[in-house]
Amino acid sequence: MNTNTTLTSARNMLKRFEWRQNIIYIGFIAVFALFALTLGDSGFSSPNNLMNIFRQTATISIMAVAMTYVIAAAEIDLSIGSVAGLAAVVSAMTINSLGLIPGILAGLAVGAVSGAISGGLVAWLKVPSFLVTLGMLGLVVGVARWITASAPVPIADETFITIFGGGEFGPIPGLLIWVVLAVTIGAVVMNKTKFGRHVRATGGNLVAAGYTGVNTAKVKFTVLLMSGMTAAFAGMLYAGRLQSGRFQWGTGDELSVIAAVILGGTSLFGGRGQVVGSLFGALFIGLINNGLILAGLDVSQQQVVRGSIIILAVALSRKK
Amino acid sequence: MPTNAAPAIEMRGIEKSFGANPVLKNVDFSVSVGEVHALAGENGAGKSTLMKILQGIYQKDAGAILVSGAPVEIADTFAARKAGIGMVFQEFSLIPTLTVAENVFLTNEPTKWGLINDSKAVEQALEIFREMEVQIDPTRKVESLPTALWQLTEIAKALAQDAKVLIMDEPTASLAKHEAEGLFALIERLKAKGIAIVYISHRMDEIYRIADRITVLRDGARVMTESLKSVTPEQIVEAIVGRKAAAHLEHKDRSDKITDEVVLEVTDLSAGPKLQNVSLKVHRGEILGLAGLMGSGRTELVNALFGVDKPTGGTIKINGKQLQISSPKQAIKNGIALIPEDRRAQGLVLDHAVTENLTLPLLDELRAGGLLSNKKILAKSQEIIGQFNIKAAYPGIRVGSLSGGNQQKVVIGKWLGTNPEILMMDEPTAGVDIGTKSEILELVREIADSGKSVILISSELPELLSVSDRILVLKDGRVSKSLNRDEIPNEEFLQLAIQGAA
Numbered sequence: 001m002n003t004n005t006t007l008t009s010a011r012n013m014l015k016r017f018e019w020r021q022n023i024i025y026i027g028f029i030a031v032f033a034l035f036a037l038t039l040g041d042s043g044f045s046s047p048n049n050l051m052n053i054f055r056q057t058a059t060i061s062i063m064a065v066a067m068t069y070v071i072a073a074a075e076i077d078l079s080i081g082s083v084a085g086l087a088a089v090v091s092a093m094t095i096n097s098l099g100l101i102p103g104i105l106a107g108l109a110v111g112a113v114s115g116a117i118s119g120g121l122v123a124w125l126k127v128p129s130f131l132v133t134l135g136m137l138g139l140v141v142g143v144a145r146w147i148t149a150s151a152p153v154p155i156a157d158e159t160f161i162t163i164f165g166g167g168e169f170g171p172i173p174g175l176l177i178w179v180v181l182a183v184t185i186g187a188v189v190m191n192k193t194k195f196g197r198h199v200r201a202t203g204g205n206l207v208a209a210g211y212t213g214v215n216t217a218k219v220k221f222t223v224l225l226m227s228g229m230t231a232a233f234a235g236m237l238y239a240g241r242l243q244s245g246r247f248q249w250g251t252g253d254e255l256s257v258i259a260a261v262i263l264g265g266t267s268l269f270g271g272r273g274q275v276v277g278s279l280f281g282a283l284f285i286g287l288i289n290n291g292l293i294l295a296g297l298d299v300s301q302q303q304v305v306r307g308s309i310i311i312l313a314v315a316l317s318r319k320k
Numbered sequence: 321m322p323t324n325a326a327p328a329i330e331m332r333g334i335e336k337s338f339g340a341n342p343v344l345k346n347v348d349f350s351v352s353v354g355e356v357h358a359l360a361g362e363n364g365a366g367k368s369t370l371m372k373i374l375q376g377i378y379q380k381d382a383g384a385i386l387v388s389g390a391p392v393e394i395a396d397t398f399a400a401r402k403a404g405i406g407m408v409f410q411e412f413s414l415i416p417t418l419t420v421a422e423n424v425f426l427t428n429e430p431t432k433w434g435l436i437n438d439s440k441a442v443e444q445a446l447e448i449f450r451e452m453e454v455q456i457d458p459t460r461k462v463e464s465l466p467t468a469l470w471q472l473t474e475i476a477k478a479l480a481q482d483a484k485v486l487i488m489d490e491p492t493a494s495l496a497k498h499e500a501e502g503l504f505a506l507i508e509r510l511k512a513k514g515i516a517i518v519y520i521s522h523r524m525d526e527i528y529r530i531a532d533r534i535t536v537l538r539d540g541a542r543v544m545t546e547s548l549k550s551v552t553p554e555q556i557v558e559a560i561v562g563r564k565a566a567a568h569l570e571h572k573d574r575s576d577k578i579t580d581e582v583v584l585e586v587t588d589l590s591a592g593p594k595l596q597n598v599s600l601k602v603h604r605g606e607i608l609g610l611a612g613l614m615g616s617g618r619t620e621l622v623n624a625l626f627g628v629d630k631p632t633g634g635t636i637k638i639n640g641k642q643l644q645i646s647s648p649k650q651a652i653k654n655g656i657a658l659i660p661e662d663r664r665a666q667g668l669v670l671d672h673a674v675t676e677n678l679t680l681p682l683l684d685e686l687r688a689g690g691l692l693s694n695k696k697i698l699a700k701s702q703e704i705i706g707q708f709n710i711k712a713a714y715p716g717i718r719v720g721s722l723s724g725g726n727q728q729k730v731v732i733g734k735w736l737g738t739n740p741e742i743l744m745m746d747e748p749t750a751g752v753d754i755g756t757k758s759e760i761l762e763l764v765r766e767i768a769d770s771g772k773s774v775i776l777i778s779s780e781l782p783e784l785l786s787v788s789d790r791i792l793v794l795k796d797g798r799v800s801k802s803l804n805r806d807e808i809p810n811e812e813f814l815q816l817a818i819q820g821a822a
Contacts, residue, residue, distance in 0.1 A: 188435070191436075192435040192436050192438075193434070193435060193436060194427075194429055194431070194436065197418070197422060197426065197429060197436065198426075198427070200415070200417060200418060201415045201418060201426055203417075204415035204416055204417040204418060205413075205414065205415045205416065207413075208413040208414055208415055209415060209426070211397055211407075211413050212413065212426045212427050212477075213397065213398050213401065213426075213427040214426065214427055267417070270417075271415065271416065271417030271418075272417050
């Protein structure tokens with residue numbers, strides 16, 4: 001290839017760079033630099049603090065991976081926060097009565113069952129996912145409160161606590177490993193497998209995908225099942241890190257997760273899905289939370305600033 | 321080219337009914353290897369039903385389908401593609417957010433160790449485009465391509481699935497002239513490769529240009545299959561139209577109702593590539609018919625006059641006063657109303673009551689003390705319902721529950737309530753039954769008789785001929801002919817004028 005064609009192809013790449021979809025990376029660097037400069041004295045850039053940001057956003061990041069698939073398929077899952085809470089209490093209760101392995105399985109089963117219910121209703125009965133998962137949000141948290149009488153369930157099993165959340169493997173926190181694993185698998189499946197391609201085709205043009213032979217109902221069922229199971233996994237990470245199961249774990253997370261996914265460049269209208277973008281969307285939200293706390297803003301001020309930044313960022317990353 | 325004597329596709333004695341309504345009656349249709357076979361007929365003649373059976377979207381009630389001489393059951397779209405039948409959809413079947421290569425190989429992706437091999441897909445797509453002799457970058461997202469290239473991408477997608485038969489439904493409808501030329505050249509190359517092509521089109525010049533044989537369907541039956549070398553355009557048009565008894569569509573001379581006063585004068589109006597330098601005059605009391613094929617600029621013309629599409633040049637004068645119309649609101653203020661083509665999408669709020677729909681453009685007049693007055697709304701609605709003989713159980717009923725014809729009357733009533741001077745109607749009788757159709761046509765005459773001017777678009781020529789006082793034929797976004805009603809002896813004459821063959 002001679003210089004001329006190299007130049008042209010570079011120019012073409014630049015021309016085709018979809019900056020709206022990739023604005024999260026620019027925004028992330030900009031906000032990071034801003035905080036590093038202004039909050040350096042408060043310890044923002046200390047390795048300890050940065051690792052903290054990562055740890056605090058781990059559950060959001062992991063749920064955002066599955067939510068990227070749901071939104072890329074032009075669906076939504078509002079029930080993930082509640083599913084995380086129920087999975088946390090169910091696995092805590094089962095560990096205490098039956099032991100470690102049944103506890104893990106029971107937690108995952110919560111996600112599988114609720115995901116299959118939502119997915120089945122959306123895929124085959126064609127109920128809008130917004131309504132189905134809005135219903136599930138209330139239903140699932142109700143079950144969690146009911147079976148625990150709204151009381152926390154402590155976990156004493158050291159292995160569980162080590163695997164899910166609390167533990168460190170050498171210098172690397174376990175949560176970091178889970179996040180890297182989820183994002184890597186998520187990104188590869190989205191970009192390099194038929195399933196990922198079919199998810200984006202379903203969200204991009206449902207009718208065309210169907211006529212081309214994509215089983216769109218199965219795609220919708222699968223993404224919601226994935227989302228439920230991932231939420232259950234995130235609930236167990238909460239339980240491990242906080243050494244107890246409580247129905248409150250995960251409450252409200254759906255909003256942060258959806259914001260992270262949209263910030264990351266996935267279109268709310270479906271058809272696009274950027275898993276790595278979603279990770280940075282989650283980190284971006286964590287960064288802002290952390291920075292605002294260090295800057296000494298009180299909770300109410302934090303909420304105002306955080307809301308404004310998210311609206312701004314989503315507006316910039318939205319589809320033209 | 322394979323020397324196989326069997327046709328690429330053969331359909332024998334195909335029957336299909338929807339409920340008690342037969343849409344295909346004992347239809348035979350076959351396409352040879354390397355042949356372009358045109359399929360023609362009026363809307364509702366059964367063309368698309370026949371093709372949907374071939375694609376596995378509908379199931380035939382009786383008959384047989386043979387591919388390369390072997391009988392096949394086409395139970396779904398999947399089976400159709402396996403049998404080598406590819407469709408180039410009129411409404412596109414691509415995923416805009418995926419790249420060209422991703423679309424071409426969707427559900428058919430080349431893989432390596434279970435993962436999609438994108439570079440191989442790009443390579444194979446390039447190979448297909450090379451064979452088609454077209455240049456498209458397979459790594460571009462489809463949404464960033466011009467629509468002409470979408471169609472080529474669809475053809476590539478069909479070829480990638482090894483299609484032996486391609487169905488093209490009005491493929492030039494959305495193409496500019498030079499793009500259509502490119503498509504014809506491509507069709508020639510595909511023919512040479514032994515691919516059989518079903519070419520659905522209303523355009524006579526294209527059919528003669530590209531097709532080897534033509535089959536005409538009328539009212540669900542096959543009325544003609546001929547080589548184009550041995551048939552004249554007149555014969556084809558007669559086969560399409562038939563000799564219809566059309567008493568309800570008799571023309572009534574209205575010349576005494578038309579005044580010399582020019583209400584609307586349009587000079588050199590242009591809007592985008594689909595409307596160029598159109599000039600016309602409409603007199604008070606006159607019904608002007610707009611004829612032309614899909615994409616000829618009829619809809620674009622009324623949209624430009626109504627301010628939906630911004631004119632890029634030319635002038636519009638109403639009652640001698642020059643106006644800039646840049647929004648429907650302005651158009652309405654200046655006495656222009658448009659009853660749009662798709663009444664469900666554009667003309668009505670189906671979930672709302674008849675009263676609410678009827679009075680939506682009139683709310684300013686129906687207030688009492690600043691708030692909307694339900695009494696006034698009901699009174700006004702009942703007035704319009706009576707005037708147009710709208711059959712609704714009660715005024716508050718949901719519009720969506722009315723018959724198609726009555727829905728259309730609600731739309732007409734809604735706009736006439738604004739008391740426009742110029743009423744434009746785009747296909748007002750589409751999808752309504754014969755009885756309502758003649759009622760609507762009679763209504764159009766009454767509206768014009770009351771001193772208003774009407775611009776009417778219709779693809780149903782008998783209908784257009786029965787009400788129009790003058791007909792403007794549009795072709796490729798320009799006025800190709802302006803004919804007084806008495807200059808048009810019969811439907812065939814107008815059909816030929818539209819086709820551009822006369």
